[in-house]
Each structure stands twice: as structure tokens, then as C-alpha cells.
Amino acid sequence: MVKQIVFVLALLITLGIFGYTARRIIGFFRLTRPFPLSQWKERILLTLEVAIGQSKIFRFPVIGFLHALVFWGFLVITLGSIEMVIDGVFGMERSMSSTGRFYDFVMASGDVMAYVIMISILIFMARRLFFTIKRFYGVEMQKKSKQDAIVALSFIFLLMVSLAGINLTYVHQHAENYKGIYPVSAGLSETLFTPGSNQFVLHEISWWVHILLIFAFANVLPYSKHFHVFTSVPNVFFSRLGPLGYLPNMESVTREVKLMMNPETAFAAAPAGEAPPSRFGVKDVEDVTWKNYLDSLACTECGRCTSVCPANITGKLLSPRKIFVDLRARMKEKGPGLVKDKSFDDGKALIGSYISAEELWACTTCNACAQECPVNINHPSLILDMRRYLVMEEAAAPASLNTMFANIENNGAPWQYPAEDRLKWTEGL
Amino acid sequence: MSNSIQVPVLAEVAAKGEFPEYLFWVGCAGAFDERYQKVTRAFVKLLHKAGVSYAVLGKEETCTGDPARRAGNEMLFQMQALTVIETLKAYEVKKVITCCPHCYNVFKNEYPDLGGNYEVIHHSVFLRKLVNEGKLVADPEIFSDKTIVFHDPCYLGRGNGEYEAPRAVIASLRSKTKEMPRNMSKALCCGAGGAQMFKEAEPGNKEVNAERTEEALATKADIVATACPFCMTMLTDGIKFRDKQDEVKNYDIAELLVMAMGL
Numbered sequence: 288m289v290k291q292i293v294f295v296l297a298l299l300i301t302l303g304i305f306g307y308t309a310r311r312i313i314g315f316f317r318l319t320r321p322f323p324l325s326q327w328k329e330r331i332l333l334t335l336e337v338a339i340g341q342s343k344i345f346r347f348p349v350i351g352f353l354h355a356l357v358f359w360g361f362l363v364i365t366l367g368s369i370e371m372v373i374d375g376v377f378g379m380e381r382s383m384s385s386t387g388r389f390y391d392f393v394m395a396s397g398d399v400m401a402y403v404i405m406i407s408i409l410i411f412m413a414r415r416l417f418f419t420i421k422r423f424y425g426v427e428m429q430k431k432s433k434q435d436a437i438v439a440l441s442f443i444f445l446l447m448v449s450l451a452g453i454n455l456t457y458v459h460q461h462a463e464n465y466k467g468i469y470p471v472s473a474g475l476s477e478t479l480f481t482p483g484s485n486q487f488v489l490h491e492i493s494w495w496v497h498i499l500l501i502f503a504f505a506n507v508l509p510y511s512k513h514f515h516v517f518t519s520v521p522n523v524f525f526s527r528l529g530p531l532g533y534l535p536n537m538e539s540v541t542r543e544v545k546l547m548m549n550p551e552t553a554f555a556a557a558p559a560g561e562a563p564p565s566r567f568g569v570k571d572v573e574d575v576t577w578k579n580y581l582d583s584l585a586c587t588e589c590g591r592c593t594s595v596c597p598a599n600i601t602g603k604l605l606s607p608r609k610i611f612v613d614l615r616a617r618m619k620e621k622g623p624g625l626v627k628d629k630s631f632d633d634g635k636a637l638i639g640s641y642i643s644a645e646e647l648w649a650c651t652t653c654n655a656c657a658q659e660c661p662v663n664i665n666h667p668s669l670i671l672d673m674r675r676y677l678v679m680e681e682a683a684a685p686a687s688l689n690t691m692f693a694n695i696e697n698n699g700a701p702w703q704y705p706a707e708d709r710l711k712w713t714e715g716l
Numbered sequence: 717m718s719n720s721i722q723v724p725v726l727a728e729v730a731a732k733g734e735f736p737e738y739l740f741w742v743g744c745a746g747a748f749d750e751r752y753q754k755v756t757r758a759f760v761k762l763l764h765k766a767g768v769s770y771a772v773l774g775k776e777e778t779c780t781g782d783p784a785r786r787a788g789n790e791m792l793f794q795m796q797a798l799t800v801i802e803t804l805k806a807y808e809v810k811k812v813i814t815c816c817p818h819c820y821n822v823f824k825n826e827y828p829d830l831g832g833n834y835e836v837i838h839h840s841v842f843l844r845k846l847v848n849e850g851k852l853v854a855d856p857e858i859f860s861d862k863t864i865v866f867h868d869p870c871y872l873g874r875g876n877g878e879y880e881a882p883r884a885v886i887a888s889l890r891s892k893t894k895e896m897p898r899n900m901s902k903a904l905c906c907g908a909g910g911a912q913m914f915k916e917a918e919p920g921n922k923e924v925n926a927e928r929t930e931e932a933l934a935t936k937a938d939i940v941a942t943a944c945p946f947c948m949t950m951l952t953d954g955i956k957f958r959d960k961q962d963e964v965k966n967y968d969i970a971e972l973l974v975m976a977m978g979l
Contacts, residue, residue, distance in 0.1 A: 532875025674788030
């Protein structure tokens with residue numbers, strides 16, 4: 288009974304803190320602009336392929352495989368965690384064991400995966416601590432990024448050690464009649480524990496350490512780059528669909544252009560329910576779509592995007608990862624003020640204070656970053672939206688691009704050739 | 717060379733009440749870039765050889781607006797796009813072929829948002845079709861001792877998932893082929909996309925086209941093949957920069973096919 292009360296208290300504290308965090312983040316989402324959704328069936332299939340199937344992470348095959356193992360392990364182990372919560376609240380033991388074969392499968396795979404994850408985490412940790420992996424570095428990779436990684440990896444490692452502890456002692460204590468199957472722990476417990484010894488205390492310690500670590504981890508995650516544990520699957524589900532080459536249309540501009548081109552519609556009212564945008568393009572966090580912001584929360588700063596970026600590879604300032612690290616940081620800075628007062632202004636902006644025009648103009652829109660991102664973040668569309676702001680609100684394009692614009696306006700080609708010469712290539716055919 | 721090809725201009729044939737099956741969208745580079753004019757001519761030779769019903773807009777063609785959009789000038793892009801859509805509507809154009817992956821992308825993916833719906837075909841896909849139908853047959857001897865490496869244009873490959881068509885056209889030449897380490901969806905950009913073609917690169921320690929050209933040259937191929945006017949400019953410059961223009965040539969897949977057919 289005391290155990291139940293302690294457990295419920297711990298659970299309530301966890302949910303309370305998590306609720307506070309969730310409210311804060313939902314408030315930030317409310318500041319953003321719409322991102323229309325459709326094609327639900329396609330989204331489900333995409334989620335199965337890219338999130339559950341981890342298809343894009345395999346583009347870096349070796350380390351990608353280890354990540355996939357950790358992810359799949361998490362899926363089965365989470366089912367076990369749900370059982371632990373039910374057990375804890377209702378004072379039961381192995382409450383889901385009545386599901387029979389299913390239970391055997393969940394426990395068996397969870398047991399194997401606990402050890403697999405343990406080994407994978409040690410490899411990940413070694414890569415962070417003892418190797419210099421180029422994509423783990425960059426201007427946007429502050430000390431906190433590395434700390435975040437080490438903290439998250441330590442959490443996961445201890446979670447797996449304590450889970451193994453639960454399984455080892457459980458099998459030992461219930462020698463012949465334990466529920467579920469534990470392929471690794473069953474054998475290991477025989478070599479670890481003297482037959483007939485009592486491992487009840489170790490079991491209780493493992494159980495409590497495991498569940499309290501889960502509670503703590505769940506509340507640390509939203510404040511670290513490893514929030515991606517929660518956000519990446521939804522981020523894949525809400526992916527921008529269609530070919531990577533596609534850039535969404537700006538309806539607000541279409542209306543203006545149609546007015547200019549056809550005076551008859553000049554007095555037509557704007558479509559109902561559509562407020563005119565405060566500005567063209569993206570200058571600051573209130574101009575991004577909620578999907579852009581979700582992208583920033585789903586980014587775990589793995590750096591696959593930046594490692595394939597032609598601008599970054601050749602020493603330019605642009606790093607696609609930095610765009611989303613900056614967006615998240617800027618929302619954290621400006622969001623609380625905006626939530627209280629829509630017109631809040633701290634004199635800073637995402638463009639200028641965080642991201643320079645030089646970074647934005649270095650992009651070749653080659654889409655290598657978006658192609659590589661394991662959680663389907665779309666970097667080029669946000670970069671383009673920021674260019675749209677620079678050009679249409681600030682008229683701040685590089686001079687040579689202004690020349691190109693003028694050429695298109697004057698003679699219908701980006702270069703200074705007259706339309707009369709458009710058939711010159713046919714001469715001599 | 718087949719003597720004197722008359723390139724049909726849409727306004728002229730439409731005046732006679734004829735509406736060809738395809739509009740060949742030449743694009744600004746195809747019309748004005750001295751190097752790429754050769755590609756346009758090569759492609760037209762192939763169209764005539766295969767007996768394709770087509771026409772060009774000629775003086776009525778204008779920029780699709782794509783470079784303006786990629787440079788952030790949405791206003792200018794949409795004005796161009798709506799103008800082009802009006803022109804194509806007047807001629808009841810339903811199918812568009814183009815050699816430029818940027819024009820291809822904007823026609824196929826972005827004009828539908830503004831009311832322009834066409835069947836859009838990149839010349840690599842169209843040439844593959846003509847080769848498969850036996851309408852364009854390469855002499856297997858011409859390139860038999862040559863090695864060709866193909867550079868994937870971003871807006872054809874990653875942008876629209878078309879990696880196979882240009883490779884199929886090259887395969888029909890019966891040459892040896894190589895791949896760069898970064899190929900298909902992992903291909904490195906030539907450096908010209910996103911309106912970079914029309915501006916100086918930002919400060920860095922290297923030009924993107926130098927990085928890509930080195931990768932192409934490292935394959936020891938005799939020919940670097942492309943299927944995009946901007947890629948062609950960047951790679952031709954890159955090869956010259958490395959002073960390899962005598963040993964390594966840069967051709968569009970249409971030009972290679974013309975050479976292999978002795979046209």
C-alpha cells in the first residue's frame with residue numbers, strides 16, 4: 288500500500304511537470320502560422336516507412352543500424368514500461384502477463400533489446416567522447432549539445448542496466464514459474480546469482496530505479512535536443528509531401544499579382560476568413576509554420592544535413608542544421624514574451640540576430656539536406672521563406688540577383704538578351 | 717548532318733490550324749547560352765530524326781520565373797508564371813518537353829498551384845522513351861572505348877526522383893560507365909542551383925563546382941555527362957579550371973546520342 292502511494296505521488300509529480308512543459312510548448316505552437324494537411328493514408332505509409340522502418344537512417348548504414356536497433360528496442364520496452372505503471376498504480380505484479388503469447392514476445396524481445404541497446408549506447412558514447420566525428424561539430428554545436436547527448440545516453444544506459452536488473456532478479460526469484468520469456472537474462476542470472484540466494488532487494492531497487500529514471504527522463508527530454516524521442520515520429524507523419532523540388536505557393540502574393548494583372552478583380556474582396564499576412568516570408572518565429580517549429584523540435588542535431596550541404600562542405604557559413612537550432616533557440620527566447628503579448632518585441636529577430644543573410648544566400652536549394660534528414664525536416668523551404676522576406680520586405684537581395692530580376696522584368700530572361708534573339712540557336716541547323 | 721531542319725514555331729503552325737503534340741520549352745539557357753545552344757540543336761535533331769510532332773514558342777517564350785522564385789522574388793515569379801500559363805492556354809498546350817530540370821520542376825510541380833496543368837517531360841525521360849521504342853539507335857562502336865560518368869542534376873534527381881532515365885540513355889551508347897562516389901540521391905550539387913547561377917558565391921574555402929569536378933575527374937572518365945544547362949556551365953568551368961579540357965569533355969546526354977548516331 289505504501290509502495291502504491293509513493294508510486295502514485297511520483298507519477299502525479301511527473302505528469303504535473305510534463306503538463307507544465309506541454310502547455311508551454313503548445314503556447315509556442317499557437318504563435319505559428321498554418322501548415323495545411325491532407326493525404327492521410329500517404330502519411331500513415333510514410334510514417335511506417337521512415338519512422339517505424341527507419342528507412343532514412345540506414346543511409347548511413349552502420350551507425351544507422353545501431354540507431355534502428357535502439358529505436359525498435361524502445362518500442363517493445365515501452366510496452367513493458369506501461370505495464371510497470373499499471374503495476375505500480377494498482378499494486379499488481381506483471382499485470383499484462385495474461386496476454387499470453389503476446390506477453391512472451393514483448394518480454395523476450397525487450398530482454399534481448401535491453402542488452403543490445405546497452406552495447407549500442409556504449410558505442411554511441413565512445414563516438415561522442417573519444418572520436419572526432421566531423422558532423423558532431425560546427426558553430427551551432429555549443430557545449431550544451433554535447434552535454435545533452437552525454438546526459439541522454441547516460442539515462443538510456445542506466446535505464447537498460449536497471450531493466451536488465453529487473454529481469455535478472457525476477458527470473459531468479461521465480462525460478463520455475465516466471466511469466467514471459469527472457470532469453471538473455473534467464474541464462475545470465477544463473478551465472479550471476481548463487482542458487483537459492485534472495486535477490487528481492489536488488490529486484491526492488493532495479494524496479495524503482497528504472498521507473499523513476501523513466502519519469503525523470505521524460506521531463507528532461509523536452510529541454511534537451513533529445514526531445515526528438517517524442518517529436519520525431521509526429522514530425523515524419525506531418526512531413527511536407529510531394530517531390531523535394533516543389534516549393535509551396537504564396538497565396539497572398541497570387542492575390543496581389545492577379546490584382547495587378549487584371550484590373551477587373553481589383554475590387555474583389557479577399558477570401559473570407561483569411562487575414563492578410565503581417566509580412567511576406569519569414570523574419571522571426573511568429574512567421575514560421577507550426578511544421579517548421581516542429582522540425583526544430585524534432586532535430587536531434589545529428590548533422591547529416593550539414594555533412595552533405597555543398598555550401599558547408601566548401602567552407603561557406605551556411606549549415607542547414609544551424610537554421611533549426613536557431614529557430615528553436617529563438618522561440619525559447621521570444622516565445623514566452625509573445626505568449627503574454629502578441630505585439631511583444633525585443634528588438635531582435637531570427638534573421639539578423641541568429642541567422643545572417645550570408646548564410647541564406649549560400650543555399651543552392653539542392654535538397655541534399657532534406658533528402659538526408661532521418662526525420663524529414665525540410666530545410667530549403669524555410670531558407671527560401673527567409674529569402675522571400677529579405678527580397679520582398681527588405682529589398683535586400685545581392686546586387687547581381689537584382690540585375691537578374693531586372694533582366695527578367697525587362698526582357699524575359701535572367702540574362703540581358705532580347706526576346707527577338709530567342710530563335711538564334713536555330714541558325715545553322 | 718541532315719540538311720536544313722526547320723524548327724516549327726507554335727504561332728506559325730497554329731495559324732495554319734495545326735496543334736503539335738508537344739511544346740518544346742527551350743529555356744533561357746537553351747536559347748541564349750552559347751554552349752547550351754548546341755544541346756538545344758542536338759535535341760531538335762533527335763526530335764526530327766524520331767519524327768516527333770512538336771513546336772517551340774520562339775519569341776513568345778519568356779522566363780518561367782524559376783530563378784526569381786529561388787532568389788526569393790515571389791512577386792516576379794508569379795507574374796512570369798501567370799504570363800506563361802496564359803500563353804500556353806492560348807495554344808492549348810497539354811504536353812511540355814524541356815532540357816532544363818529547373819524549368820521542368822517549376823512546370824511540373826509549381827505551375828499547378830497557379831492553374832497551369834501539363835504533362836511535363838524532361839528530355840532525359842523523352843529520349844529514353846524514343847530509344848526504347850527503337851526510334852533512336854546509337855552506333856555501338858562510337859563510344860565503345862570511352863568511359864562516361866553522369867552527374868545528377870539536383871532538380872532532376874533529388875528534386876523529382878529521376879535517376880534512371882539519363883543513365884538508360886547513356887547505357888544505349890554502349891560505352892563504359894563509371895559512377896562518382898556521391899551519385900543519385902547522394903549526388904553533390906554543381907553549385908548553380910537556387911539562383912546561385914546568377915550571383916557570386918559566398919566566401920568559403922572552395923567553389924562548389926571545383927569540389928564536384930574533382931570528384932568527376934577522379935573517376936578517370938573521358939566524358940562527364942549532364943542533363944542540365946547550369947550543371948553544364950559549372951562542370952565545363954570546373955574542368956577548364958583544372959586545365960583538363962583537352963582530355964575530359966562535358967556533354968549533355970542529347971549531344972552524346974547525336975554523336976553516337978552520326979547526325
